[in-house]
Amino acid sequence: MNPTSTQTTENFEFLFYPKVVSGQCALENLPTELAGNDAQKPLVITSQAVARNGLTKILVKAFYDSAVVIGAIYDPVLDYAGISQAQQAARLFSERGCDAIIALGGGPVVALAKAVNVLVSERQATLQPYYNGTPIAGPLKPLIVVPSGASDGQEAMPAMTVDNRAIASESLYPGVFVLDGRVTIGDSPSCVAESGAIALAQAFTALTMEAPNPMIDALAHPSLDLLARYLLPAVRRPKDKAAGLAVANAAVLASAACANSGTGSVFVLGEALAAATGVSLGKCLGILLPFAIGALRQSSRPVRDALCLAVAGLEGFAAIPAQERPNKGLEMAAALARELKVALPASLQALRVQHHLLDPVAQAAAQKSAGRFTAAECRAILGRAWEANA
Amino acid sequence: MNTSRYPEIKPGQKWIKRFYLAIMLWTVGKAIPVAAKVDKEVKKEIDKLPNNFTLRLMVLPERAFPPFFYAKMLPAFVADKGLLPYGLQMILHKDKEGKLHYQGADPRGKKFDLSMAFKSLEAAMMVFTFRESSPTGYAHDRFVVEGYLPNATIFMRVLDIVQVYLLPKLIARLAVKRYPSWSEMSPLKKHINRIIIYVRAFTF
Numbered sequence: 001m002n003p004t005s006t007q008t009t010e011n012f013e014f015l016f017y018p019k020v021v022s023g024q025c026a027l028e029n030l031p032t033e034l035a036g037n038d039a040q041k042p043l044v045i046t047s048q049a050v051a052r053n054g055l056t057k058i059l060v061k062a063f064y065d066s067a068v069v070i071g072a073i074y075d076p077v078l079d080y081a082g083i084s085q086a087q088q089a090a091r092l093f094s095e096r097g098c099d100a101i102i103a104l105g106g107g108p109v110v111a112l113a114k115a116v117n118v119l120v121s122e123r124q125a126t127l128q129p130y131y132n133g134t135p136i137a138g139p140l141k142p143l144i145v146v147p148s149g150a151s152d153g154q155e156a157m158p159a160m161t162v163d164n165r166a167i168a169s170e171s172l173y174p175g176v177f178v179l180d181g182r183v184t185i186g187d188s189p190s191c192v193a194e195s196g197a198i199a200l201a202q203a204f205t206a207l208t209m210e211a212p213n214p215m216i217d218a219l220a221h222p223s224l225d226l227l228a229r230y231l232l233p234a235v236r237r238p239k240d241k242a243a244g245l246a247v248a249n250a251a252v253l254a255s256a257a258c259a260n261s262g263t264g265s266v267f268v269l270g271e272a273l274a275a276a277t278g279v280s281l282g283k284c285l286g287i288l289l290p291f292a293i294g295a296l297r298q299s300s301r302p303v304r305d306a307l308c309l310a311v312a313g314l315e316g317f318a319a320i321p322a323q324e325r326p327n328k329g330l331e332m333a334a335a336l337a338r339e340l341k342v343a344l345p346a347s348l349q350a351l352r353v354q355h356h357l358l359d360p361v362a363q364a365a366a367q368k369s370a371g372r373f374t375a376a377e378c379r380a381i382l383g384r385a386w387e388a389n390a
Numbered sequence: 391m392n393t394s395r396y397p398e399i400k401p402g403q404k405w406i407k408r409f410y411l412a413i414m415l416w417t418v419g420k421a422i423p424v425a426a427k428v429d430k431e432v433k434k435e436i437d438k439l440p441n442n443f444t445l446r447l448m449v450l451p452e453r454a455f456p457p458f459f460y461a462k463m464l465p466a467f468v469a470d471k472g473l474l475p476y477g478l479q480m481i482l483h484k485d486k487e488g489k490l491h492y493q494g495a496d497p498r499g500k501k502f503d504l505s506m507a508f509k510s511l512e513a514a515m516m517v518f519t520f521r522e523s524s525p526t527g528y529a530h531d532r533f534v535v536e537g538y539l540p541n542a543t544i545f546m547r548v549l550d551i552v553q554v555y556l557l558p559k560l561i562a563r564l565a566v567k568r569y570p571s572w573s574e575m576s577p578l579k580k581h582i583n584r585i586i587i588y589v590r591a592f593t594f
Contacts, residue, residue, distance in 0.1 A: 023530065024516070025510065025512045025513055025516060028509070028510035028511070028512040028513060029509050029510060029513075031450075031451060031510065032450055032451075032509045032510065032534070035450075035451060060399055060401055061401075062512075063401035064401045064402050064403060064404050064511070065401075065403050065404050065407075065408065065454050065455070065510075065511045066401065066451060066454050066510070067451045067453045067454045068401065069398060069399070069400050069401075070398065070399040070400075070401065071398060072393075072396035072397065072398060072399075073396060073399065074396055075396075088391045091391065091393075092391075092393055092396055095393060096398060
């Protein structure tokens with residue numbers, strides 16, 4: 001038996017809270033899900049981009065012939081979740097007598113919905129106590145997330161980032177995820193590629209973590225499997241409903257796996273780079289991932305066969321000799337990440353990242369990793385990614 | 391903040407779909423008691439249900455689909471005969487002697503032993519426009535079942551057979567789990583029973 005295939009089946013913790021409703025006519029299940037949470041007047045929070053694409057109209061139509069009244073559709077969210085908008089939405093929630101929140105969109109929309117939920121459930125005016133470490137007492141109001149094609153990987157996590165400050169609490173898990181092909185279609189190839197890169201990085205991290213456990217594998221494996229089959233078709237045809245739905249499912253699974261496994265080197269590096277340059281996390285991860293996988297191949301760290309099985313599929317896995325599987329898994333994962341170049345810049349240089357920023361970013365990432373990897377390792381990955389030199 | 395920029399929204403209604411579903415539920419509801427008399431398979435399945443048993447098939451949420459106004463105007467014993475499609479419910483009652491009766495769409499004053507509900511109008515449309523067969527819809531969580539689950543599976547098998555009688559083969563193949571072969575149901579028997587069911591169910 002390959003020693004790298006063994007899993008730790010003792011000493012682990014795992015929590016996966018959100019209920020996932022996915023498929024055809026999933027949006028029409030919203031009234032039933034609200035009724036299941038004893039709610040009948042939701043506040044819908046969404047972004048201007050989502051409203052422009054007509055997705056709010058699809059959502060409203062899903063409530064036809066139900067006993068639900070929509071309290072309001074709050075849609076001024078751009079690409080940033082701020083406390084002032086959270087306070088406005090919380091006031092709207094209270095004035096209209098709403099009893100649940102629906103977040104239609106990804107990234108900042110979900111973060112804002114979580115912030116509003118904390119404000120209205122905990123009866124607070126600001127989030128300041130929680131930044132200072134006060135735990136969220138919970139339980140919060142029902143929160144239903146309807147993700148669109150754009151995701152930042154935090155939707156299914158027990159965390160939110162408001163005003164660039166993160167708050168983590170188990171109470172922040174959304175109650176229900178509703179994934180419908182009419183909503184999960186992408187805006188553009190780059191939007192799908194960015195969401196896919198984040199999901200790929202999360203699933204890859206969860207499958208290559210040092211202390212694996214079967215529960216995380218149960219989420220990360222189908223996620224990577226779906227991404228291997230559907231990510232490129234979704235990038236090439238962003239309006240393909242089946243591919244968009246598969247990528248959205250993979251993103252939720254990867255996000256939930258990552259919430260339990262913790263973030264790996266590539267994710268920490270991507271976050272540090274995004275914070276230093278202001279470039280989106282998806283673009284940073286899309287560029288960094290092939291080079292981070294390359295660095296892992298060169299290192300002596302053992303990689304399990306599970307990665308190869310997820311990326312190659314059962315037939316491909318069976319055709320690869322046992323001793324080559326770890327290396328082949330990394331190779332195929334890197335090839336999958338490299339194929340995102342059809343919609344993303346090929347290097348940090350092409351992204352116009354200043355070369356002098358690489359050292360501080362490497363140091364920030366090494367500091368954030370709490371000793372799991374060194375600044376020199378991070379700098380080597382960043383250097384290769386800057387020149388696009390594998 | 392000007393809250394009038396974000397108005398309250400009362401979602402509308404899909405009248406054509408509601409009307410279509412009311413007709414379908416009424417048709418199936420009227421046909422099942424007759425099928426229980428003419429088809430041995432259906433009778434065998436119905437016999438497995440306990441006597442004095444009431445079941446209903448409906449679309450959720452109940453409050454959004456009250457019986458049509460004329461059902462409320464009529465006395466209960468007239469509405470219970472199910473002379474016209476009254477709403478998005480189909481109530482069947484097996485009496486003390488084991489006979490099955492269609493009781494219209496008015497749930498007032500009735501106690502249900504088995505309640506099967508489509509989660510939404512669209513879920514019901516998926517099944518009744520035959521884009522999904524009823525067993526597939528059941529597997530895709532389109533229903534909520536309240537009651538004893540084996541009784542619900544009995545009802546699904548009955549629904550399967552009745553759909554074979556009511557629908558032409560081309561459509562019935564989409565609606566049922568597996569269309570019966572000649573050895574299971576001869577075409578002659580099928581056509582004779584189909585005529586009997588249509589005549590007895592809809593000649594009042």
